[in-house]
Amino acid sequence: MGLAVESVSLSRRAFLRARSRTELNAPRRPPWALPEAAFVARCTRCDACVEACPTGVLRPAEGGYPVVDFSRAACSFCARCVEQCIPQALSPAAAAQPWALKAVIGQGCLALHGVECRVCGECCEGSAIRFRPRVGGVVLPVVDAEACTGCGACVGPCPTRAIAMESV
Structure with a gap:
């Protein structure tokens, strides 16, 4: 057994x-x-x-x-x-950064399926989402984790909900 x-x-x-x-x-x-x-x-x-x-x-x-x-x-x-927040459940003294969230682009991204879309990059005030050219296809979005503030401005406008905010 x-x-x-x-x-x-x-x-x-x-x-x-x-x-x-x-x-x-x-x-x-x-x-x-x-x-x-x-x-x-x-x-x-x-x-x-x-x-x-x-x-x-x-x-x-x-x-x-x-x-x-x-x-x-x-x-x-x-x-x-x-x-x-009177009970101090939110406290900047607890952490220097507001949170450890960064944008992550998932498999539902239109660009990964050959459809031109730059909505996420247009919504990113910090220019953390850039577009990498590729031969024979549309440009692909790339998130610069250092530049990403975790604000989430790219999440809502994404037509396929391919962007998630994940803890790093």
């Missing part, structure tokens, strides 16, 4: 970065949010951060906790949400 081996289906990227399943599945919290457990412990679900957000990228989600929804808007990193 042999031993049963349980198959683990973590992506190679997640494995190499040693992230837990909880962290991988955690909702996208507002900028400068405390780590998930501390955030949930402090957040009173008052919606002050959501109401203070000038771009509308924040919305209440399941359980009433705020999340970032890049399909609605981009984050300007104005920190108004932080200013309104």
Whole structure:
């Protein structure tokens, strides 16, 4: 009688970065949010951060906790949400950067299927998305991770929803 081996289906990227399943599945919290457990412990679900957000990228989600929804808007990193967070679930003292999110272009990208599209690059104020020419085909988008602020301006306008914001 042999031993049963349980198959683990973590992506190679997640494995190499040693992230837990909880962290991988955690909702996208507002900028400068405390780590998930501390955030949930402090957040009173008052919606002050959501109401203070000038771009509308924040919305209440399941359980009433705020999340970032890049399909609605981009984050300007104005920190108004932080200013309104009385329980300090959002705190710039916790991290110098608002979050560790960067744009990642997926397989649904039109350019990968031979269709000319530069919408993501046109929406990127930081010029983090550039287009690499290729022989016999349309230009391909490339994200400069150093230049990407993680604002998410490229996500909503993408006609195929091929761009995701991922933790780095």
